[in-house]
Amino acid sequence: MIFENLGIAKQSEESHTGQDNESTSMTLAEKAYESLRHDIIRGAFQAEQPLRLADLKTRYDMGFSPLREALNRLQAERLVVAEALRGFKVAGLSVAELQDATRTRIMIESQALQMAIARGDDAWGAKIVGALYALKAQAARSGADKDVWELEARHHAFHRALLEACGSDWLLEFFERLYAATERYRIPILIESDVPTGRDIQAEHTALAEAAIGRNADLAVDLLRDHYTRTADTILGLMDAPKPKRRK
Amino acid sequence: MIFENLGIAKQSEESHTGQDNESTSMTLAEKAYESLRHDIIRGAFQAEQPLRLADLKTRYDMGFSPLREALNRLQAERLVVAEALRGFKVAGLSVAELQDATRTRIMIESQALQMAIARGDDAWGAKIVGALYALKAQAARSGADKDVWELEARHHAFHRALLEACGSDWLLEFFERLYAATERYRIPILIESDVPTGRDIQAEHTALAEAAIGRNADLAVDLLRDHYTRTADTILGLMDAPKPKRRK
DNA sequence: GCAAGCATGATTTTCGAAAATCTTGGAATT
DNA sequence: AATTCCAAGATTTTCGAAAATCATGCTTGC
Known part of the structure; x- marks a missing residue:
């Protein structure tokens, strides 16, 4: 695998x-x-x-x-x-843990996102817009300018920015824990950028940011859930199957 | 205070x-x-x-x-x-952190409890019944047999037993973190047993256990929320006010 | 008189060696 | 042939001393 x-x-x-x-x-x-x-x-x-x-x-x-x-x-x-x-x-990696982490993550972040949308001010919105801009800029780079680790850092910054106004240190800490745990599983996708996802991930981020800033909590939570579910499904597909390049 | x-x-x-x-x-x-x-x-x-x-x-x-x-x-x-x-x-203690921890705890444990009720088998129910029995037995002791630390250990065991069948290691870890964090605030109540709570806490535990084992998820979650909310309110009252014994 | 600089003691942080334990492979025994 | 026991080496764990940094109070200079 x-x-x-x-x-x-x-x-x-x-x-x-x-x-x-x-x-x-x-x-x-x-x-x-x-x-x-x-x-x-x-x-x-x-x-x-x-x-x-x-x-x-x-x-x-x-x-x-x-x-x-x-x-x-x-x-x-x-x-x-x-x-x-x-x-x-x-620590080990397993299908069961990824599923558990994804499920828990959706729950924690949905709650935090709702709270952030209810409490966030302009500084919160501004940080989201800025983080999204930086994320998309890095995602667009290729060739010599490509840098998956910088992309990953900006991805984290964007998701954190969405939640940062939630007002709960506990939720933010759990977010960080789950982000780190699931990031380990995403590395293969990050490195092997030829993994076909059939998604426009930056479009998903944009829609999520717009829903959040527009205070459309229900939509934002739905988009967040879909975003993480799709990522998990992609990884789960890779974990079962061997590398697609040369199947024996 | x-x-x-x-x-x-x-x-x-x-x-x-x-x-x-x-x-x-x-x-x-x-x-x-x-x-x-x-x-x-x-x-x-x-x-x-x-x-x-x-x-x-x-x-x-x-x-x-x-x-x-x-x-x-x-x-x-x-x-x-x-x-x-x-x-x-x-680490410090603060009103804000207790409120945050309580809110987050209710959220985490409600989810875990629902999952446990959906998945729990007879072993789960048996452990709850046993833990409840032990908890009530210790709570009934007074005088020389009284032991608040043993009571506290059994209290923890009971609440953990309720959730243990949830099937999520992440939720259980967060439960433990929040239990430890909030236990620090409950110590004064535990030690100064003359703090008037106006509650029958063991009756609350019994009702909670019955609702869980009876697979009445909505009721169980409501009881859990009330249980923790009341405890937090009691502590918050003590944190603002000085000791009631001799007010200056 | 008051602030800045400095010496001194207290405290944390880091290192390398010693102690304790585990692991591996071979010899002895059945 | 298989198992148990033991020795040697590898590794972790713990200690106490040395190095680095902080805190305090004193002195000095203005």
């Missing part, structure tokens, strides 16, 4: 080194956390792969302590699984 | 030393996590209180490493707040 393409093969690529580092006043443990989270979500490690401390030590160039602290945080976020005296490994 | 009674005053009490310790095959870091989580939730530390490593070292009798790992996990759960190079402190 397509997912097996990720991971070990790419492991020799450069590791993330903490972009939004204020480089000063940022502890090594925080850098380790951001780098590891980044690398796990983006598939630099295989799912279930053991994370040996000696390897991480050389990869990120720091001692045990900050690495273990970062791994403990990631364990609490369920991106990493720890077993006593047997170390850490990357 | 009543909340100020907690914390530093009680800090000299014995610390939690990890009950469900399989004592073997449990690392110090895990014990530190459980003990710290236990002590924070139950108010052994004041809200916002700095958690100095030297103090924790003597309190829990272990070195820096396992303590810092535990604190990092708790930071990810938002029971502890970390500031770079300035250490850790217990």
Whole structure:
């Protein structure tokens, strides 16, 4: 299956080194956390792969302590699984978890979106418009200007902007958790851009933004649900089937 | 306000030393996590209180490493707040957060309860009945047999049993997060059992269990909402008002 | 008198070594 | 041949010291 393409093969690529580092006043443990989270979500490690401390030590160039602290945080976020005296490994991926995460995500974000539409002010609308513009601009780039990670960052920023006015820190935290969990599943689509989706995803984003800003809560929630359901269905199709290129 | 009674005053009490310790095959870091989580939730530390490593070292009798790992996990759960190079402190409490947590909790648990009612089998019902029995038995005890922490454990077990058949790990995790967050606010009521609630809480639990097992989803959700709303209102009343005993 | 700068002690953060535990592979036994 | 036991190496976990940073109060200069 397509997912097996990720991971070990790419492991020799450069590791993330903490972009939004204020480089000063940022502890090594925080850098380790951001780098590891980044690398796990983006598939630099295989799912279930053991994370040996000696390897991480050389990869990120720091001692045990900050690495273990970062791994403990990631364990609490369920991106990493720890077993006593047997170390850490990357959390697994499964069809069941993707389905659960998608269902829960739709529920959480629908609620947050309704609340944001009820409470959002002009600053909220402005941020959505700006994020949508930036997202579409990046999506339109191809060739040398193409950058799936920048696209992914803007995609996240757009979806967060939609919900940010909801006024509930708890809902926003759960949004972030579910976004991270499902992003891991979307990586294959992101990288292999020749996966046929039969969708105009940026048109879906535009419609969603217009419904939200137009305070059409019912429509916006419907569009959000469809948006996530379609994405999940595409991924589920890839997870069952092997790569479409050469079917045996 | 009543909340100020907690914390530093009680800090000299014995610390939690990890009950469900399989004592073997449990690392110090895990014990530190459980003990710290236990002590924070139950108010052994004041809200916002700095958690100095030297103090924790003597309190829990272990070195820096396992303590810092535990604190990092708790930071990810938002029971502890970390500031770079300035250490850790217990997360704060606020009216706004209690309201947010209560609202979100009702939403999450309503969904989980509906799903559990739709999917639950006899084992699910049996666990609810058993948990309810144990809860009521403990609630009936007074005098020397009274044990608010055992009562609290059984209360948690009962509410978890209601939802456990929902089939969503994500919903169950969010339930646990919100339960822990709101438990911190309920401690004053638990300890000062003379707080007048004007409720028969065990009757509420019984009605809830019967509605769930009877597959009356709409009624069960209504009862759950009322149950949590009443509790939150009681606490909010205490948070604004000073202690009722001697008003100045 | 008051603010800025600085020394000092307190505290956090990080490292490398030591201790504890797991894993692997081979030898001994049945 | 299969199983158990054991030793050696690999790995995780924990500790205590060193490094880095923060907080406090004092001095200095204006």
